[in-house]
Each structure stands twice: as C-alpha cells, then as structure tokens.
Amino acid sequence: MESIRRLFGRFGITEIGVCPFSAFENELLHCRAKSRVPQGAKSILVFLMSYLQPSYTGPRNLAKYAVAPDYHRVAARLAAEVLPALEALYPEEQFALFADNSPIPEVRAACAAGLGVLGVNGLVINPVYGS
Ligand code: B12
Numbered sequence: 001m002e003s004i005r006r007l008f009g010r011f012g013i014t015e016i017g018v019c020p021f022s023a024f025e026n027e028l029l030h031c032r033a034k035s036r037v038p039q040g041a042k043s044i045l046v047f048l049m050s051y052l053q054p055s056y057t058g059p060r061n062l063a064k065y066a067v068a069p070d071y072h073r074v075a076a077r078l079a080a081e082v083l084p085a086l087e088a089l090y091p092e093e094q095f096a097l098f099a100d101n102s103p104i105p106e107v108r109a110a111c112a113a114g115l116g117v118l119g120v121n122g123l124v125i126n127p128v129y130g131s
Helices: 002-009 032-036 071-089 106-112
Strands: 016-020 043-047
Touching (some): 002 016
C-alpha cells in the first residue's frame, strides 16, 4: 500500500484507501461499465479528489463545485498517467479505472476503504475534504 500511496502522491492524490472487491461483488450496479471490471477482481482502490477550487475569483455567483473542471475529463487524464504506472508496479495484476460510471457503489466503497463515513446527505464525509 505504501508504494501505491507514493505513486498517487506523485499526482497530488493523498486520500486513498483499499477494500475487498468481495464486499460489493454481489451488489454491483447494472451499467455498461460492469464489463470492464477485471475477471477475478480482488480489490477496490478508492481515491478522492476535491471539487474545491480555491483559485476561482470570477465575477459570477456560481457554486464552487460547478466551476471545477469536469471531473470525468480530469479522471480520464489521470487514468492515462496512473494506469501505466500501476501496471509497471504490479505487472502480474490487471487494473481498470472508473470515475462515476463504475458499477461499484462508490460512496460505500470509499467508507469501507477507510476514507470517511456515510453522511446523512448520502455522501462520503472525509476528514480532509469534508462532504
Ligand atoms: C446514478 C448516479 C447519479 C445520478 C442519480 C440519478 C437518480 N437519482 O437516480 C445523477 C446523474 C443525476 C447524478 C448526479 C450527481 N452525482 Co451522482 N452518482 C450516481 C452513481 C453513478 C450511482 C448511484 C446509485 O445509483 N447507487 C445505487 C443506489 C441503490 O444507491 P443510492 O444510495 O440510493 O443512490 C442514490 C444516490 O447516490 C443519489 N445520488 C447520486 N449522485 C448524488 C450526488 C449527491 C450530491 C447526492 C446528495 C445524491 C446523489 O442518486 C442515487 C439513485 O437514487 C454514483 C457512483 C457510483 N457508482 O456509486 C454517483 C455519485 C453518488 N454521484 C456523485 C456526484 C458528485 C454527483 C453530482 C454532484 C455530480 C455533479 N457534479 O453534478 C450530481 C449531483 C446530483 C444531486 N444533487 O442529486 C458522487 C458523490 C461523491 C461523494 N462525495 O460522495 C458519486 C459517488 C460519483 C463520484 N465518484 O463522484 N448521480
């Protein structure tokens, strides 16, 4: 886990955890991305990214989370860099990266991975990022 932490740290990601895939394999959401889950998946690696953009000083009265770059694109760019690095670190293993479109109940997986608790708002409450 330490080497994975270091790897994600290179991309500015510090909130990362892992939980067993078996905890969720019987309750996967039905979506197209289900077919991308590697056969015999063992672990779910969960990482958090914050919507908060402290540099936004624009004139408009917009919710901060609405001015952040589209996280699907951010995650796709990240995938292009992180996946090869993970594969190089663990050449025997297979990885697939999902952002939002995963069949895994992500909020509960994040809680199971030790990244926070499930808030009454239905979201992960993380000690660093909050809700
Ligand atoms: C389907 C889905 C949606 C659908 C919900 C459609 C519906 N109501 O049926 C749509 C596309 C509308 C949506 C929108 C958003 N979503 Co959404 N969504 C999901 C997804 C893919 C599956 C959730 C699900 O169906 N679970 C299964 C059911 C049985 O469990 P459930 O607890 O009843 O699920 C409900 C809630 O999750 C709720 N919901 C979904 N998203 C959000 C976001 C917020 C803020 C809230 C309060 C509730 C909520 O809708 C689900 C169905 O009723 C998850 C990712 C994942 N794979 O888990 C993300 C996820 C829950 N969504 C998330 C986010 C961030 C959003 C948005 C804020 C994105 C945005 N920037 O606009 C919006 C806000 C929606 C809102 N204010 O209600 C995050 C929450 C992160 C966190 N901190 O916990 C997740 C985990 C994705 C992610 N990894 O970023 N979402």
